[in-house]
Every structure is written in C-alpha cells, then in structure tokens.
Amino acid sequence: xxxxxxxxxxxxxxxxxxxxxxxxxxxxxxxxxxxxxxxxxxxxxxxxxxxxxxxxxxxxxxxxxxxxxxxxxxxxxxxxxxxxxxxxxxxxxxxxxxxxxxxxxxxxxxxxxxxxxxxxxxxxxxxxxxxxxxxxxxxxxxxxxxxxxxxxxxxxxxxxxxxxxxxxxxxxxxxxxxxxxxxxxxxxxxxxxxxxxxxxxxxxxxxxxxxxxxxxxxxxxxxx
Amino acid sequence: xxxxxxxxxxxxxxxxxxxxxxxxxxxxxxxxxxxxxxxxxxxxxxxxxxxxxxxxxxxxxxxxxxxxxxxxxxxxxxxxxxxxxxxxxxxxxxxxxxxxxxxxxxxxxxxxxxxxxxxxxxxxxxxxxxxxxxxxxxxxxxxxxxxxxxxxxxxxxxxxxxxxxxxxxxxxxxxxxxxxxxxxxxxxxxxxxxxxxxxxxxxxxxxxxxxxxxxxxxxxxxxx
DNA sequence: ACATACATGTAATGCGTTACATGATTAC
DNA sequence: GTAATCATGTAACGCATTACATGTATGT
Numbered sequence: 163x164x165x166x167x168x169x170x171x172x173x174x175x176x177x178x179x180x181x182x183x184x185x186x187x188x189x190x191x192x193x194x195x196x197x198x199x200x201x202x203x204x205x206x207x208x209x210x211x212x213x214x215x216x217x218x219x220x221x222x223x224x225x226x227x228x229x230x231x232x233x234x235x236x237x238x239x240x241x242x243x244x245x246x247x248x249x250x251x252x253x254x255x256x257x258x259x260x261x262x263x264x265x266x267x268x269x270x271x272x273x274x275x276x277x278x279x280x281x282x283x284x285x286x287x288x289x290x291x292x293x294x295x296x297x298x299x300x301x302x303x304x305x306x307x308x309x310x311x312x313x314x315x316x317x318x319x320x321x322x323x324x325x326x327x328x329x330x331x332x333x334x335x336x337x338x339x340x341x342x343x344x345x346x347x348x349x350x351x352x353x354x355x356x357x358x359x360x361x362x363x364x365x366x367x368x369x370x371x372x373x374x375x376x377x378x379x380x381x382x383x384x385x386x
Numbered sequence: 387x388x389x390x391x392x393x394x395x396x397x398x399x400x401x402x403x404x405x406x407x408x409x410x411x412x413x414x415x416x417x418x419x420x421x422x423x424x425x426x427x428x429x430x431x432x433x434x435x436x437x438x439x440x441x442x443x444x445x446x447x448x449x450x451x452x453x454x455x456x457x458x459x460x461x462x463x464x465x466x467x468x469x470x471x472x473x474x475x476x477x478x479x480x481x482x483x484x485x486x487x488x489x490x491x492x493x494x495x496x497x498x499x500x501x502x503x504x505x506x507x508x509x510x511x512x513x514x515x516x517x518x519x520x521x522x523x524x525x526x527x528x529x530x531x532x533x534x535x536x537x538x539x540x541x542x543x544x545x546x547x548x549x550x551x552x553x554x555x556x557x558x559x560x561x562x563x564x565x566x567x568x569x570x571x572x573x574x575x576x577x578x579x580x581x582x583x584x585x586x587x588x589x590x591x592x593x594x595x596x597x598x599x600x601x602x603x604x605x606x607x608x609x610x
Numbered sequence: 611a612c613a614t615a616c617a618t619g620t621a622a623t624g625c626g627t628t629a630c631a632t633g634a635t636t637a638c
Numbered sequence: 639g640t641a642a643t644c645a646t647g648t649a650a651c652g653c654a655t656t657a658c659a660t661g662t663a664t665g666t
Contacts, residue, residue: 163652163653164478164480164483165653167480167483167484167487168483171483171486171487174487174490179616179617179618180617180618180619181616181617181618184617187476192476192477193476193477194477194479194482194483194486195476195477195478195479195483196475196476196477196478196654197654198654198655198656199617199618199619200619200620200621200654200655200656200657201653201654201655203617203618203619203620204619204620207619222616222662222663223662223663224661224662224663225616225617225618225661225662225663226617226618226662227616227617227618228617228618237490240487240490241490241491243484244484244487244488244490244491244495245491245495245499247498247499247502248480248481248484248499248502248503249480250481250502250506251420251627252411252416252417252419252420253416253417253418253419253420254388254419254420254626255418255419256388256391256472256473257472257474258418258551258554258555259388259391259392259395259418259419260391260467260468260472261547261550261551261554262395262418262547262548262551262552263391263395263464263468264468264547264550264551265536265540265543265544265547265548266398266461266464266465266468267465267468267469268469271468271469272547274471275469275471275472278471278472278474279472282474312489315583316489318576318579319489319576320489322572322575322576323485323486323488323489323496323572324486324489326485326488326565326568326569326572327482327485327486327488328486329565329568330482330485330562330565330568330569331482333561333564333565334558334561334562334565336561337557337558337560337561338554338558340557341550341553341554341557341558344550344553344554345550345554348546348547348550351546352542352543352546355542359539387624387625389625389626403644403645403646404645404646404647405644405645405646408645420626421626422626422627422628423645423646423647424626424627424628424629424647424648424649425625425626425627427645427646427647427648428647428648431647446634446635446644447634447635448633448634448635449633449634449635449644449645449646450634450645450646451644451645451646452645452646475655478654611666612665612666613664613665613666614663614664614665614666615662615663615664615665616661616662616663616664617660617661617662617663618659618660618661619658619659619660620657620658620659620660621656621657621658621659622655622656622657622658623654623655623656623657624653624654624655624656625652625653625654625655626651626652626653626654627650627651627652627653628649628650628651628652629648629649629650629651630647630648630649630650631646631647631648631649632645632646632647632648633644633645633646634643634644634645635642635643635644635645636641636642636643636644637640637641637642637643638639638640638641638642
C-alpha cells in the first residue's frame with residue numbers, strides 16, 4: 163500500500179497534520195504520489211489504530227489539530243515497504259493512449275493535445291527545479307528538519323538520494339517535453355504536406371505526394 | 387473512460403474478440419493502457435448494448451467467439467474521446483516514491499531497486515523498438531489492416547503518428563533507464579565514501595561507532 | 611460582513627485487481 | 639490422456655474520485 167508509504171515518509175521528516183500532508187501532496191509531492199484528503203484522513207486514523215503513528219492533539223481555541231508523529235513500528239513498516247521490490251504493472255497513460263489514435267483527429271486537435279502536454283510538463287520541471295535548488299542551497303525547511311533528526315554521517319546519503327529522486331522526476335518530465343515537441347513538429351510536417359498536396363492537385367502535373375521526407379521538401383519549397 | 391478508448395482504438399484497426407484484445411493488452415499495447423479480461427468482457431458487452439460496437443458470433447464446433455466490430459456511433463465516440471483534453475492528475479509512481487525514501491535503506495537495497503528499474507525499462511525499450519521496426523518496414527499486420535480501410539491520402543498521417551506515439555514510449559523508458567543508471571552511480575559513490583570514512587575513523591581514534599551501516603564495514607574488515 | 615485559509619471528517623460511486631468458475635479445442 | 643491455449647464470463651474486495659458536510663480562525 164503505497165499511500166501509507168507516502169504518508170509515513172512525509173511524517174518521518176517532521177510531525178504533521180492531515181491538512182499539512184494534503185497541502186504537500188497537492189503541491190510538490192503530488193507529482194510523485196497523489197491522494198485527496200478523503201483518503202488521507204481515514205488512512206491516518208487507521209495507521210494510528212495499528213500503532214504506526216500517534217496523534218498529538220493541539221487545540222487553538224475550539225479548533226482541533228491532530229499532529230501525527232511516526233512511532234517505531236511505523237518506521238519499521240516504512241523501511242520494510244520501501245525495500246520491497248516495485249511491482250511494475252502496465253501503464254495507464256491517457257496522453258500516450260490518445261496519441262496512438264491521433265490519425266483520427268484533425269491536425270489542429272493533435273496540436274492542441276501536444277501543446278497541453280508540453281505546458282503541463284514544463285510547469286512540472288519548473289516546480290522540481292525550484293525544489294532541487296532549495297535542497298542544494300539548504301533553503302528547504304523539510305530537509306533541514308530531516309537532517310536535524312539524523313546521524314550527521316548519513317547526511318550525505320539523504321541529500322544524494324533526495325537530489326537523485328527529484329532529478330528522476332525532472333528527467334522524465336523532460337522526456338515528455340521532448341516528445342511533445344517532436345509531436346508538434348510531426349504535426350507541422352503533415353500540415354505542410356497537406357498544403358502542398360492540395361497545391362499539387364490544383365496544378366496539372368504533380369503525382370500523389372510522398373510521405374514523411376516529403377514534408378521537409380514541402381516547407382523548403384513553400385519558403386521560396 | 388479511457389478503457390473504452392483503448393478498446394475501440396484497437397477494434398477500429400480490425401474486428402477482434404475480447405480474448406484477442408486481452409492478448410494485445412498483455413503484450414505490447416499494455417505499456418500504454420492495461421486491463422485484465424475481467425474488465426474487458428463487461429466493457430465490450432456494455433458498449434454493445436449502447437450501440438458502439440457489434441459482435442459477430444463465430445462458432446467453431448461448440449465454442450463461441452464474439453468478434454466485435456466498431457459501428458459508426460463507436461467511431462464518433464472514439465474520435466470525440468481522443469480529441470478531449472487530457473486531465474493531468476498527479477502521478478502515482480511507486481518506484482519514484484520509494485526512491486524518495488532511499489535514505490532509510492541500505493545501499494544494497496537501493497542498488498537492488500535501481501537494478502530492477504533498469505531491467506524493466508530496458509525490456510520495454512526492446513519491445514517498443516521491435517514494434518517501431520515492424521512499422522517502418524511494413525511488417526506490422528495490424529498496421530497493414532488499418533491502412534487497408536483508410537483513404538490512401540491519410541496513410542502518411544497514420545504512420546507518422548504511430549511512430550510518434552511509440553517513440554514517445556521509448557523516450558520515456560530511456561529517461562527511466564538514465565535515471566536508474568544515475569541512481570546506481572550515486573550508490574557507488576556513497577559506498578566508496580562510506581568505505582573511506584570508516585578507514586579514516588578506524589585508524590586514529592574510533593569515535594562513537596555508527597549503527598546499521600557499521601555491520602557491513604565489520605564484514606569488510608574481517609575479510610582483511 | 612465576507613472571503614479565505616484552517617481543519618476534519620463521511621458517503622456514494624466507479625475503476626481496478628484478484629480470485630473464482632467453466633468449458634472446448636488442439637498439439638504432443 | 640494431459641497440458642496448453644482458446645474463450646468467456648462473475649464476484650468480492652480494495653483503492654480512488656467526487657460530492658456532501660461542518661465548523662473555526664484570521665485578515666480585509
């Protein structure tokens with residue numbers, strides 16, 4: 163159960179409330195694992211019942227705030243879960259699925275899909291890079307909280323793996339960006355091929371235009 | 387509902403049975419969208435009831451085989467679904483999630499996780515590249531089936547987008563491979579840092595000895 | 611006064627996984 | 639005859655999404 167892993171992992175850095183966890187998952191961390199609050203609160207209660215975490219209830223006037231901290235059993239659970247091999251089941255990616263059916267769409271529609279993909283992952287890269295800089299420069303409060311509770315000799319390990327993990331997200335997002343860019347240039351080529359095919363049909367000679375490589379020629383020709 | 391998109395998309399290339407669809411999803415196509423047969427059969431029945439597809443029942447002796455083909459309403463549905471903007475909700479990636487907690491693990495455990503990641507995505511790249519070659523050389527039977535039912539003027543579009551989509555999968559898998567390699571080299575450098583730190587500490591004064599990681603040192607030292 | 615952020619929950623519904631269940635054909 | 643492949647389903651359970659529900663503190 164990865165939700166527990168995510169929650170315990172965040173709580174292990176610093177005790178937090180369900181509300182805090184939800185905020186973090188909504189912002190940066192959600193790009194690794196998401197969950198809505200309707201999943202978070204019951205999961206926390208359940209883990210509390212199982213003795214993995216414990217809530218320290220804080221009251222601000224009438225308002226109740228349950229700040230959870232990880233117990234020893236919780237650390238054991240987290241470590242065990244993290245070390246278990248990942249089960250790689252097939253993907254479920256709507257963007258790539260739709261891309262595999264783009265021949266059904268107009269070039270404008272294809273372009274819109276690729277553009278949306280591009281913008282989304284550009285945003286993600288920006289967010290992750292900000293995080294990476296925060297870690298490298300020591301401005302990350304959550305990292306500092308983690309370092310305080312750790313044996314100094316493990317600091318290098320923590321920082322190295324945090325950076326590695328965030329860089330992984332950046333690398334993947336960059337791959338998506340590159341792909342979307344390639345998609346856009348595919349659309350552009352097809353568009354100019356279409357245009358020249360129409361011209362060719364209007365003119366007398368022009369045989370049925372070729373395929374891929376033709377597109378480059380077409381753009382070159384249209385620039386003349 | 388993307389499952390419908392995936393099923394209609396495959397059926398639009400060529401009429402098929404639920405069993406065939408399941409096989410394709412298990413093999414290559416599952417790396418874009420997976421579903422077990424327990425999801426496929428009911429979904430097909432439902433779409434048949436809604437008039438999106440129609441089954442031609444074939445009998446081999448006693449055995450019944452329901453070959454579904456896409457009706458006009460199904461094509462409309464598919465086109466509409468494919469053109470809709472993708473809803474990018476947060477990720478849920480166990481591998482990256484675990485990576486973000488690797489400071490809790492031994493270097494051996496980290497290495498094992500990265501290795502598994504590497505092998506998995508290397509396999510995927512191999513599968514996709516085989517598919518790409520099949521398309522480029524015209525050996526893909528499903529592509530040929532699709533081309534037969536299409537206006538020749540759209541052939542270039544189909545091929546271009548198929549290649550683009552498969553290349554997207556390869557690009558992403560390559561990013562995962564690169565990341566895992568970087569992870570492995572992070573492990574390697576931490577390992578040698580650990581080794582030299584222990585040497586440094588063992589010789590002059592032996593301050594308060596570490597905990598977990600110390601065990602490995604002990605074995606290493608005892609081998610000397 | 612009103613909006614926004616803080617704070618925590620429950621319920622209904624839908625999607626996905628695993629297990630259960632059955633039987634016919636084909637190749638060895 | 640027996641194992642593998644073909645072929646189609648149902649059921650139980652768990653995870654995920656969306657909507658419902660409530661109330662407090664704080665800043666403008």
